[in-house]
Amino acid sequence: MAFRVEFSFRARRDLEEIAAYIAADSPARSARWRKRFELRFRSLTRMPLACGLAPEDEVSGREIRQLLFGKYRALFTIQEQNVFVLTIRHGSRRLLTSDELDAIE
DSSP states (O other): OOOEEEEOHHHHHHHHHHHHHHHHHOHHHHHHHHHHHHHHHGGGGTOGGGSOBOGGGGTSSSOOEEEEETTEEEEEEEETTEEEEEEEEETTSOOOOHHHHHHOO
């Protein structure tokens, strides 16, 4: 059973900002990071339930899961056969509140 992965506007922006931050130091490292990131995200098309619940799940009215990738966490929800990536955050950043989660489209 294949899942369809969609990125919110915010998640796409997060991805671009992270890649730009890495590229400021090393464009080649940024390109390698992005390629590994895309490979890792393909796992969501097959097994999104293999990813654990995010700490934000406890404050949200919906199930929030996280995909860990190096220092980053991608927060997502699953709705039927769709995986919706909400945001991509550095692991050291504070947890999102329920209001912040609700504001992501």
